[in-house]
Amino acid sequence: MPTPFWGPDFEALTSTDPEIAAVLLGELDRLRGGLQLIASENLTSPAVLAALGSTLSNKYAEGYPGRRYYGGCAQVDVAEELGIARARALFGAEHANLQPHSGASANLAAYAAFCAPGDVVLAMDLKQGGHLTHGSKVNFSGRWFQPVSYGVEREAELIDYDQVRELARTHRPRMIIAGATAYPRLIDFGAFREIADEVGAILMVDAAHFIGLVAGGAIPSPVPYADVVTATTHKVLRGPRGGMLLCRAEHAKAIDKAVFPFSQGGPLMHAVAAKAVALKEAAAPEFRAYTHQVVANAAALAGGLAAEGMRPVSGGTDTHLALLDLRPLGVTGAEAERRCEAAGITLNKNAIPFDPAPPMTASGIRIGSPCVTTQGMTEPDMAQIARLIARAVRGEAPAGIARAVGDLVAARPAYPRG
Structure with a gap:
């Protein structure tokens, strides 16, 4: 079913190229169904998407x-x-x-x-x-x-x-x-x-x-x-x-x-x-409030992960991202990324300063708060996200974590329906 902001143009795509239409819907489902914590990503507004598709x-x-x-x-x-x-x-x-x-x-x-x-x-x-x-x-x-x-x-x-x-x-x-x-x-x-x-x-x-x-x-x-x-x-x-x-x-x-x-x-x-x-x-006041919440959320998320045994590089963050050293948990960044993805949590492995591991393995992960803040999440949600990440990184069965992730994002979904 087309989303409200894709409108009749998406109906034309489903008729002309159902394979690509399925990709678009699949990506929308991925965004709505999981936690997006890549620091270099965000969720554009429907107005931005309208200009892009013009x-x-x-x-x-x-x-x-x-x-x-x-x-x-x-x-x-x-x-x-x-x-x-x-x-x-x-x-x-x-x-x-x-x-x-x-x-x-x-x-x-x-x-x-x-x-x-x-x-x-x-x-x-x-x-x-x-x-x-x-x-x-x-x-x-x-x-x-x-x-x-x-x-x-x-x-x-x-x-x-x-x-x-x-x-x-x-x-x-x-x-x-x-x-x-x-x-x-x-x-x-x-x-x-x-x-x-x-x-x-x-x-x-x-x-x-x-x-x-x-x-x-x-x-x-x-x-x-x-x-x-x-x-x-x-x-x-x-x-x-x-x-x-x-x-x-x-x-x-x-x-x-x-x-x-x-x-x-x-x-x-x-x-x-x-x-x-x-x-x-x-330039709107709402965006100003958003950016300050992005910073607050990143700090809360870094603090929550520190409490779970992951060491924040430099001791924390002043921005939208944090870098976590996973060596205290004995898990590589690559393995943590894989485990989190299986649980519906998207983040990326990342080298830490003076990392003894090669880049494609890495000793750390990088997390960012822009997407979840766009969805309206605040510090209490970051505490819950930190616990979910920790469960995944430690190797807990992903199905249960994915259900908890689904419950969390259902309350504040990406691109709400209707």
Whole structure:
């Protein structure tokens, strides 16, 4: 049966391609029937999904508003201009570009705007919480540039700013990147700005994970400190899958050229319009309350898991995610992920700092609170979720846990019916 927000278009799909229609329904059932705790995922609104499924998908619009290669762009120009204005207002940015197809695409554009092949880039080590685009040898960032990696202190598991400064002075990077994918604490953007200024480096902040928290005022903003901020729109920000860039006015031309024509052709205008919708939603008071609840829920969930014998890396979290060391329980991250999935709990294995296990095994798990908070859950629910995760990680039979998960999400389902 079609959902209310798919409407008659879904009925057409069921007739034309029942196999794919079944996939869509199966995914909806998965979202409604389980706990979604992947830190980099969220549940977009029906309004965002409507824009994504619109006729804007048909339009080729190479270039920027008022400067397109193709004709017939009057309507998509309006959508993109609205999105740009909303992004600038929401984040206090002098310039915004909503065309990147992903966070990785946004990062590529930032490299292209400021660096030449072979330049030194200082960024966080992937093994200690960074990202593939921060210098991994299997990624463009590690193949085209000279990566130098900083990490966290072994004991506190917090970013070692003294190490960052020492490496910057030694290697004189063209660009310094602040930001991570598995770092649960606040980042001192002011310290990074000071270091970048000392060595004459561009400061890029990869805010993919936490830009939604910035939008809601739940954590400090990197925008006043960074030359360029890269981000995704599909995590805490709760928009469509995609990327965006925020930068100072002096860098606007370089950033725009690095997106088009350097690294992308025609933008996905249905996605740009959906980003505009999400940015409008993020400016509402309800979204501000949501982001603060996301942070509170993550802290409660980390605390509950600590009580169950899982060690929170760095002692806890200030954001939407937590990283848990499972070695006290004698379980690998990969095994914990598998056991949780069997019980209807979706999370991911993750390396911890100085992890003795290989990445595909890992000693930890990463959990995030955006999805369950979108569903309306609060701290008491996090306590229950922590107990369910612990039961699964310890190897209890999954059927009973899955029933308890089903009861919990039935009270606050994803995409409620009717």
